[in-house]
Amino acid sequence: MKPRVVIWGVGIDCPAGTGWEEVAASVATARRATGPVSNFDASRFPPNAAGEVKRNGEVERLSTSIDRKAVFLEEALRQLAQSSSALAAFPPEKRHFFVGMGLDYLDIAGVAKAGEYPPEGMIQFLHGSVNSAREMSQRYGILGDFSVNVTACVASTQALGLALRRLRQEGGAGSVVIAGGADSMVNPVHYIGFHKLGALSGRMEDPSRASRPFDVTRSGLVLGEGAALYALSRLDDAPEGAVLGELAGYASTMDAYMLTDPDPTGAQVARAALAAIEDAGLTPNAIDCVHLHGTSTPKNDPAEGAAMKLIFGERFSEIPVYSMKGQVGHTISACGAIELASILWSLANQAVPVTVNFEEADPAIPLRVVRGAPLPMRIDNILKLNAAFGGQNAALVVKRYGT
Amino acid sequence: MVVFNSYGPEMKIPVEHLLPDRKIVKYMSREARAALATAGALVRETGAGGRTPVYYSTDLAEFENYQVMATARESAGVYAEAPEEFVTRGLGAVTPLYQFRILQNTPLSLISICLRLTGEHAVTYVQAGSLLLHALCHQPGEPLLVGAGRTHLDGTAEAGFALTECGRLGSSRWLGSREPAVEMLRAWAREGVS
Numbered sequence: 133m134k135p136r137v138v139i140w141g142v143g144i145d146c147p148a149g150t151g152w153e154e155v156a157a158s159v160a161t162a163r164r165a166t167g168p169v170s171n172f173d174a175s176r177f178p179p180n181a182a183g184e185v186k187r188n189g190e191v192e193r194l195s196t197s198i199d200r201k202a203v204f205l206e207e208a209l210r211q212l213a214q215s216s217s218a219l220a221a222f223p224p225e226k227r228h229f230f231v232g233m234g235l236d237y238l239d240i241a242g243v244a245k246a247g248e249y250p251p252e253g254m255i256q257f258l259h260g261s262v263n264s265a266r267e268m269s270q271r272y273g274i275l276g277d278f279s280v281n282v283t284a285c286v287a288s289t290q291a292l293g294l295a296l297r298r299l300r301q302e303g304g305a306g307s308v309v310i311a312g313g314a315d316s317m318v319n320p321v322h323y324i325g326f327h328k329l330g331a332l333s334g335r336m337e338d339p340s341r342a343s344r345p346f347d348v349t350r351s352g353l354v355l356g357e358g359a360a361l362y363a364l365s366r367l368d369d370a371p372e373g374a375v376l377g378e379l380a381g382y383a384s385t386m387d388a389y390m391l392t393d394p395d396p397t398g399a400q401v402a403r404a405a406l407a408a409i410e411d412a413g414l415t416p417n418a419i420d421c422v423h424l425h426g427t428s429t430p431k432n433d434p435a436e437g438a439a440m441k442l443i444f445g446e447r448f449s450e451i452p453v454y455s456m457k458g459q460v461g462h463t464i465s466a467c468g469a470i471e472l473a474s475i476l477w478s479l480a481n482q483a484v485p486v487t488v489n490f491e492e493a494d495p496a497i498p499l500r501v502v503r504g505a506p507l508p509m510r511i512d513n514i515l516k517l518n519a520a521f522g523g524q525n526a527a528l529v530v531k532r533y534g535t
Numbered sequence: 536m537v538v539f540n541s542y543g544p545e546m547k548i549p550v551e552h553l554l555p556d557r558k559i560v561k562y563m564s565r566e567a568r569a570a571l572a573t574a575g576a577l578v579r580e581t582g583a584g585g586r587t588p589v590y591y592s593t594d595l596a597e598f599e600n601y602q603v604m605a606t607a608r609e610s611a612g613v614y615a616e617a618p619e620e621f622v623t624r625g626l627g628a629v630t631p632l633y634q635f636r637i638l639q640n641t642p643l644s645l646i647s648i649c650l651r652l653t654g655e656h657a658v659t660y661v662q663a664g665s666l667l668l669h670a671l672c673h674q675p676g677e678p679l680l681v682g683a684g685r686t687h688l689d690g691t692a693e694a695g696f697a698l699t700e701c702g703r704l705g706s707s708r709w710l711g712s713r714e715p716a717v718e719m720l721r722a723w724a725r726e727g728v729s
Contacts, residue, residue: 233660235637236595260595262660266713277711279665282593282639283658290657297672325634384655386589386647391562391635400653521635522644524656 134413136367137299138533139476140374141219143211143312145204146358146470147183147460151211158459159477160506162486164340166354166461171200172320179332181339182318183356183461196241199259201234201466204359205314206268212310212361213272218371219363222308228276229269230294231361232287232313233261234465238321274310281313282465285425285520286384288313288360289468292528293382295364305366312469314359326355333428341489343462345426345455346433346501348494353427356461360469376476378531380513381412387523393431394519398439401525405443405515408527412513416444419451419529420511421484423475424499425518426455427462428489436517437497443515449498452507454478458488468518468526475514479532483508537697538577539724540569544690548572553649562635566593567642569692570684574646577680577696586654587680587698588673591643592666592716593658594685642684652680663712663719671701671710683716695720699728 144151147165148158158165166183170191174180184191185204194200213219219227239257246257262280269278279294281287288311295311298304317326326332333342333352343354364379385404389395409416424436440448456471463470474485483506490501516528542548548568553575554560563571570591578584635641640658647653655673659665663683670681682696695717704710707729709719723729 235639258595260661262595262662277664277668278662279668280660280662281657282660283643283656284638284640287658294657294669294672298668301672322634325637328631329634330631384657386644386653386656388647388651388653391559391641391644391648403653520640520644521638522640523647524640524644 135300135304137296137364137379138367138370138375139362139364139377139379140370141212141216141363142360142376142473142476143208144360144470144473145185145207146360146463147185147356150187150207155473156477159474159485162459162488164488165459166343167339169318171318174323177323177327179327179334179336181333181336181342181354183354184318185358197239199237199264200316200357201314201359202259202264204316204357205231205265208312208359208361209268209272212363216363216371216374218374219308224273224275226276226307227274228298228307228309229274230279230291230309230311231265232281232291232465232469233265234315234317235322236260237319240321276307283520283524284522285464285467286518286524286526287465289518289526289528290384292379292468292472293384293526296379296382299364299366306369308363308365308369310361311364312359312361313466315463315465316357317355317464318357323355331429343428343458344489345428345458345487346494346497346499347490348492350428350430350433352429354461356463358463358466358470360466360473362472375533377479378533379528380531381408381529382527383407383411384524384526387525389523391522394435394523396435396438398435398442401436401439401517401519402442404525404527405439405517408529409515412529412531414513414529419513419515420509421452421454421478422515422517423471424453424455426457426487428457432519434497437499440499450500452484452502452509453499454485454502455487458490471516475516475530478511478514479530482511536577536581537695537720537724537728538573539695539721540573541691541693542569548692555649559645559648561632562641563645564636564686565690565692566684566686567645569694570642570682571646571649573694574680574682574696575650577698578650581698583678583680583698584651587652587678588655589643589646589652589680589682590656590666590669591658592661592683593639593642594661594715594717661715663709663714663716666716667704667707667709671704673701675702676700683720685715685717693717695724697723697728703728
């Protein structure tokens with residue numbers, strides 16, 4: 133019998149809020165959290181929309197010499213450390229740190245100010261994710277195993293999956309894993325990169341409505357940013373009364389299809405989902421709702437629709453689904469971790485949230501996307517899907533604690 | 536079995552025989568080419584494929600080898616004087632391909648596409664210990680592909696891949712190591728997986 137692994141702490145800093153309570157309130161009310169880019173001058177950029185982290189209602193503006201995702205990661209870690217004294221009960225070498233991180237940040241303004249551009253000189257303006265994550269973990273006394281995943285949009289999902297597997301192993305007892313992710317592509321260089329890919333939403337008449345998962349008028353993604361971290365341990369090691377959910381299943385697959393597009397059949401997404409469901413000791417019939425990747429791009433959303441049919445058969449159009457990206461945008465390497473917060477909200481409130489900006493269904497994707505008001509229902513088991521550019525897929529199953 | 540390759544700055548990295556479509560080569564950085572060529576050689580020798588899991592470590596981007604260097608050079612002068620002009624100059628310097636070339640999961644994606652690998656996977660960053668952790672946490676008894684790649688500032692590209700299984704890795708001296716994973720593969724190629 134596999135040891136049970138539970139989630140009992142959360143630190144989060146994302147467009148929907150800073151801290152669990154603020155994020156939960158945003159999810160409950162389906163508050164739109166994207167808008168015009170504010171942390172740098174994007175006034176001349178062809179698309180101009182992002183989900184940015186705010187402090188007291190204002191977009192967090194930082195010096196261009198600072199890697200935004202490192203700041204968000206530290207905020208999430210600070211929240212986690214402060215919210216529970218239980219972390220201190222674990223010996224430092226039994227505290228592990230697994231995060232998904234995005235591309236290294238290039239301080240283009242710093243390069244410009246330097247005025248000289250020797251190749252070797254560029255490195256000083258590059259902020260390595262692994263260095264900042266390592267330094268942070270050590271400063272907080274997390275001295276056990278360490279891993280940075282850089283598998284793009286499944287990076288933090290894989291970090292959470294690694295946490296599950298590590299804790300199930302012999303040697304997992306008496307350990308805590310801090311797992312999650314951080315990213316910010318909302319900077320000039322990477323924003324332009326995504327624009328050049330043709331991936332960004334063209335719905336600029338209202339940037340707060342530009343990310344439209346599964347909507348028939350969707351036209352692309354809106355970049356988001358932020359971080360989320362969770363404390364996970366075996367059930368026996370979790371603090372009394374603190375459990376938020378049980379992480380019960382994980383699997384990953386690759387499409388082996390195209391670099392630019394997902395496999396439209398959804399076959400490998402479905403295989404990851406079914407493997408995660410099996411890993412959780414369940415069958416597809418036991419899944420109550422699905423939190424999808426739902427990027428609002430023309431190609432991702434139908435591929436997920438196809439996967440849903442393979443996973444659930446005839447039930448695929450009845451099972452309620454949700455994507456958090458309508459609200460906060462696509463937070464790239466952090467998305468699995470940030471979106472886990474909405475899963476925990478679903479479990480706590482026994483409801484499926486509203487997918488923000490889903491207004492008109494696409495007949496080609498006949499999924500039951502919740503709109504208007506959260507859908508109250510009994511929820512014991514949630515399937516989470518994420519997929520990355522290049523065809524990497526990851527799936528988690530999260531159970532209501534006490535199921 | 537372990538395969539390790541090092542390609543000097545002027546060396547061509549042969550991958551054409553592995554491509555399902557020649558056009559895919561435009562997405563390849565030198566690291567991606569080295570990783571694909573090396574993984575391809577191992578897969579050909581061992582017959583591994585299909586759902587064989589792949590755990591891969593990439594390394595710090597040394598920007599000389601990526602388009603973003605051109606972006607920075609083209610844009611940086613303008614950025615200091617007139618940031619709003621960055622859009623025009625920066626956009627002009629960036630090809631759509633550069634984002635694929637710098638995305639850290641691109642080498643593994645290309646390996647997956649070209650070698651038809653669909654199994655469990657992860658891409659970790661730099662450290663050998665992180666890469667080993669993923670392999671160790673995989674289900675015992677299954678063969679795994681464990682690999683790493685990097686490019687150096689001068690354009691030298693290196694990659695190594697091993698076919699192993701997690702039971703062989705539990706007492707590895709690389710557990711917890713912060714050394715670049717590509718050094719672990721280099722050592723394995725010399726000494727065997729250990």
